[in-house]
Amino acid sequence: MLEFLDSPRVLHGIYILGSLTLFFIGLYGLLAKRHLLKALIGIAVMELSVYLLFIALATSPGETAPILADGLIDFTGMADPIPQALTLTAIVIGMAVLALGVSLAIQYHRLTGNSDMRAMTELKDS
Amino acid sequence: MAFQLTPVWFIALPLLVAFAAPLWVRLGLLMSMLFATPLVLFGLAVSLFPAVGDAPLLETIVIAPPLGIHLHLDSASLLMVALFNLAGVLFASFLWLGDTEPHLRGRGPFVLILLLITGCTGLVLTGDLFNLYVFLEIAGVSAYALSALRRDKTALEAGLKYLIIGSVAAIFILLAIVLLYLETGQLNLAALARDFGDIPAAMQGLIGLLLLVGLGVKAELFPFNVWVPDIYRGSDPAVTSLFSGILVKAFLFVLFHLVFLLLADPAVARAWLMALGALTMLVAELVALRQQDMRRMLAYSSLGQVGLITLALGFASEATTAGALFHMVNHTLVKMLLFFVAALMLRRFLSLRLADLRGVGHAMPVATALFVLGSLAVLGLPPLSGFVSKLCILKGFAEAQAFWPIALILLAALIEAGYYFRWIKVFYDSDPAAPQCRSDDGPAYLPLVLIAGLLLLLGVAPFLIEDWFVQAARALLGRGTILESVLGVQS
Structure with a gap:
């Protein structure tokens, strides 16, 4: 009954819709929320949606992990390993940036008692 | 090995x-x-x-x-x-x-x-x-x-x-x-x-x-x-x-x-990039006119120069590209000089607001003189390198019969002169309240003087490295050469 989900077109369409929705949720969080940590979470969600899009569209249903073992001796029917390697790298980078951002936000909050992005006006020219 | x-x-x-x-x-x-x-x-x-x-x-x-x-x-x-x-x-x-x-x-x-x-x-x-x-x-x-x-x-x-x-x-x-x-x-x-x-x-x-x-x-x-x-x-x-x-x-x-x-064919993006560059340049220079803090003024001035470089690179002819690369080098040197001066002034006066820097030229004569030299280089006055690189860009546009960028670049230089001279005038204002003590951070001026020397050298003798810029422009625009060198024989 649900075989139609196995066709790459339908599956990829669903993934595209899902990751775009995630992307815009993240963008909304970044633009509409005033709390510093919420803005950082928005950025993280946007990043995740890009990873999801990349992994999902680079793989078709029925492909296995690109590892030669257990009788698999040929590179047929395997997923493209490059997107997965790249996504792993990107996740590590994104994680580091997020950690730096959160630590700066915590220090800023300790120093000023403020976590509202719109109250960050120290740098404006009066 | x-x-x-x-x-x-x-x-x-x-x-x-x-x-x-x-x-x-x-x-x-x-x-x-x-x-x-x-x-x-x-x-x-x-x-x-x-x-x-x-x-x-x-x-x-x-x-x-x-x-x-x-x-x-x-x-x-x-x-x-x-x-x-x-x-x-x-x-x-x-x-x-x-x-x-x-x-x-x-x-x-x-x-x-x-x-x-x-x-x-x-x-x-x-x-x-x-x-x-x-x-x-x-x-x-x-x-x-x-x-x-x-x-x-x-x-x-x-x-x-x-x-x-x-x-x-x-x-x-x-x-x-x-x-x-x-x-x-x-x-x-x-x-x-x-x-x-x-x-x-x-x-x-x-x-x-x-x-x-x-x-x-x-x-x-x-x-x-x-x-x-x-x-x-x-x-x-x-x-x-x-x-x-x-x-x-x-x-x-x-x-x-x-x-x-x-x-x-870079001409597809030419109009867009040149428009972006021109807008960046004009908006930044206009906003810089009314800044009250030296760092913000220098930031807008930097944006103006970035716009100029974008305008020249976007045109994608060999002459303007070489000029733009030359201007990149100049702008790096000039902005380092100006920001170093700002750092020294901030250390002495604890503020970089226009009102607080009145009469700074009497308290820090060397730093202020270097600031004047740097701003003249940004404006592109003859003995300094900014003149040569701007001239290269303008000549490139003139050869290609494109005259609106020339008018815009000259207009931007005029506005630049307006705000740099506003700051210089305040620096040399006589103010009895200004501290008269001599500064003792002599060695700190060494890199600044070195940059000033480089600016003068490049302005007087641009032929020393001019070939390099032309070669670099050719390499940057030479799409076929890059494809060939990386992928082997390609069309």
Whole structure:
């Protein structure tokens, strides 16, 4: 009954819709929320949606992990390993940036008692 | 094993030196290593110049392109690498000799400064799109951390704002890279350049737009640059000189490298890029007129120059491109000089507001004289190098019969004169309340005087390195040569 989900077109369409929705949720969080940590979470969600899009569209249903073992001796029917390697790298980078951002936000909050992005006006020219 | 001078040293050496930081602390060599590393690499870059003029150097890592990762060193990227390392030398000597604030002299800033230089060098050297993203984040993260280095309210605010806007820009660039890979199955820049024409037009437009937004934020183009003056205002002036001198130049180079490489005919994007450049220039110069803080004024002035460079590079003729590369070098030197002066003034007066700097010319005669020299170089007055590079750009436009950019550039220079002379007039105002004591930070002026000397030298004798710029422009515009050198025989 649900075989139609196995066709790459339908599956990829669903993934595209899902990751775009995630992307815009993240963008909304970044633009509409005033709390510093919420803005950082928005950025993280946007990043995740890009990873999801990349992994999902680079793989078709029925492909296995690109590892030669257990009788698999040929590179047929395997997923493209490059997107997965790249996504792993990107996740590590994104994680580091997020950690730096959160630590700066915590220090800023300790120093000023403020976590509202719109109250960050120290740098404006009066 | 023979020791070979290959391009990978430009990235490997600063990384190794940065990670060995605890060792340098123990040996008491921290500042000398920060000074020596870029100096060695600058020497290496200059010594590689004749070899690169014949054919670009390719450094292949593990497998040959298009499958493997490779570094691509041609005249244009070598010019940028030499510029970044020269800026690194000047910055390190300013920190070393200038007895600067302790938060700029420890182990943390040492690592971050070297990583920033590594990231920017990697950005211009890499021949692979995903490595571009990695280097972009290396440069980005070190820049965020550097701008928050002072750990007070303004510095943390600047660091947070920079981090948020920079990460969003990086996401746009990552999305563009993902779409490019899904469409072509390639990450190598030359292979992408070959296959880019086969992507459907709508997808080409989307990828181009994402790249333009992402790199536009990073390279501080209008309308994506509203955040820049805030960051420049909150960071240390010395650190800001690195942002304006190195980081922006690296991203401008990447933007135009991608434009010239991916588009078979750069004329498609010419109107858009030139319009962006002209808008950036005019808006920034107009807003700079009414700034009350020196760092914000210098930030807007920097944006104006970035706009000018974009305008000249966007036109994509050989003469304007060479002029724009020359202007990049000039602008790096000038902005480092001006921000160093700002750092010295901030240390003496604890404020950089126009009203607080009245009569500074009597208290700090040397610094103010250097500021005047720097502003004359920005304006492009004859004995200084700014004149030569602006003349190159204007001549390039005139040869191609394009006259509206010339009018705009001259108008922008006029506005620039307006606000620089406003500040200079205040500096030389006689004010009985101004402190008359002599300054005692003599050695701190050494790098500043060196920059001033370089500006004069390049202004009087541009023929010393003019060939290099023409060669670099040819390399930057020579799409066929790049494809051929990377992929073997191609059309």
